[in-house]
Amino acid sequence: MLKFNYKGLSLAMAFVMSLGISWSVQASDAKAPDKVPTPSAAADVFGIAVDEKVKKSTADHSKFKELQVDFKDGPAVTKACISCHTEASKQLHKTKHWNWDYINADTKQHLGKKNVINNFCTSVPSNYKFCTACHIGYGWEDDKFDFTAEEKVDCLVCHDTTGGYKKLPGLAGHPNYKTMEWPPHSGKFRPPTDLKRVAQSVGKTSRATCGACHFRGGGGDAVKHGDLDSTLTNPDRHLDIHMDAKGLDFSCAKCHTSDSHEVAGSRYEPTAVDDKGTLIRGSKDERNAATCVACHGNVPHSGEFAKMNEHTDKLACQTCHIPAYARGDKHTKMTWDWSTLGEMDEQGKPKKIWGSEGKVLYDSKKGNFTYDRYVIPEYQWFNGDVEFTLADTKVDPTKVLKINSFKGSPDDGKSRIWPTKVFRGKQMFDKGNNTLVITSLSDDPKTALWKNFDINKAVEYGMQYAGRDFSGDVGWIETEMSWPITHMVAPKEDVVDCHQCHTENGRLAGIEGIYIPGANNTPLIDKLGFLAAFLTLVGVLIHGAIRYFMHKRGG
């Protein structure tokens, strides 16, 4: 017999796109990772069964003389690394992870982390010491950083397996080499980083190492993406079917494959549609490997789920297979209003207001925030083209500004409906020139907003630092940013049910260019049809009634 009540679709999908810099695990911060990362059990962190005698790797780094020294700092470790791995730094020098600089070949837009402006912390220039805690290098503290220096590449932040390596904001990409109070004013102290132990334990990247930065985008755990947070370090199958620590236990790199340290997947040029089938080993095809189709193929459903294959001409896999984001129970930030910053407490000191769930709702440095979890995505047509509002783009302050606008339409033949997180904000802009601004937030003692609380000074310095024209007039503009939702892929029993879209005012209500049976009725035809049927019914009833009474009368 056929089964009608199933909820799932047959295959759960791979996760796609997103990469970047990594920052180390925080073993000393109680939570991550749950498995005990001692040097001997190191491989356990990235899911390889550890046999104390026979490790999977052919090299035990603790046996290398080069690593049996007391390193004075990170670059000293890197020098040791590249004495064997001679080409490693040169490879990394070519990547976005290193340069934070990227030109989109199609749109010619000059992107990359150091160039784009977002609606979280907004901009990197003049804030390098702080921001480069997430850079895969050492010592990027101003715009004079030497991008050709091989020893400045940070190998450990991605290849640490101990969890004992952590780059802290303000140290320009270095971990602490001396005992340091962290977080600031917390009364807690981090011991100096044990570089020797970390260096001797290096291994493959893991969810923990990638996540050290990518789970913390936007300034903290779960803040930015919504589909990436620290709960993915050790997820169960409901959070992510592929990364399920007790199941498939994928690392990020399983999908985000790399070649010469160039990692597959990009948010600047995402692959919105992959219809080229599975990416077979040995294939010369150089397309992005971090797509669902690259493993699951173009026709992933079979048997009772075969009808689902007929949805793939309109829908991204993620639309059904990721029913909600921020499903790891962590709150993701949904809005950020900078315009309320600078309000002080009764003593004239900066303040923070916490909400009932322990999240900061107001911070004098940053303004107001809202959060959410288990969030149903907003859906958009998307063809992979993203147009950014850059520092020199003219903006219209009377409208909500799309900082990155997702291109796509039902008619261009290369779009799919994608789930997205839309992050909404209100941020500073140059009212005179109608442009977004670079703001000095953290580094410069005299102007940094988070030290001086003077937005005019902060913007003036930021703009001057970046060599931008500034009118002197700071205003506030409402902005939106879209983030494709592609991680936290649910198991098949948790996919979006048919009726969530096939109903009036369902999930895809308002999306143009699709006919959804059960959702887009044909109101005029329905009215006429039921009216005609009703009149027919009335007609035959009257006819029958007359027959009945005439017959009775006639006896």
Next chain:
Amino acid sequence: MAERIYIFKRFERFWHWSQALLIIFMMLTGFEVHGVYSLFGFQAATELHTIAAWTLVSLWVFAIFWHFTTGEWKQYIPTMEKVDQMLKFYLTGIFTDAPHPFKQTTVRKHNPLQRLAYLFVLAIINPLIWTTGWFYLFYGSWGNWGFGWLSLEWVAFFHVIAAFMMLIFFIAHIYLATAGHTVTSHIKAMITGWEEVED
């Protein structure tokens, strides 16, 4: 006194009633798929509708075979003869127990209005509902078949129009089933095969 004649053979009766059940069920599930109400749930309604459709297709394969081998298809050849009298009968005569203008026989079991109505079902409603339904079922193959230019919206539109025509036919059909020699004589005939006709 009424005379009894054998009109509907065993297969024909089986065809009629199984088809009736399937069509009622397809209307029930189909209008749910269209979003008119919620009964089975969208997913189950879609799957049940599809299963019923394939069952109906199988039934029709047999029915077409039967009609050709028995020559019964000739019962559906339209005629305009006595159509006016039939209309007049339904509008007046039926109320006064006037004699039925059409004499039912084994070789002419449908009256001229019936022939026209069934022809309308066979020539208009069925082709429309079957073709659009077939396209609906094979949405994923349009491109391969050279129908990439079709839009689901229009296919659904005509499918729904045909469904409404079927609903209207259904209502009228049930009522006219009571318009035989007696209120139940047509219905009995469809069950037993034997129809009571006027002398």
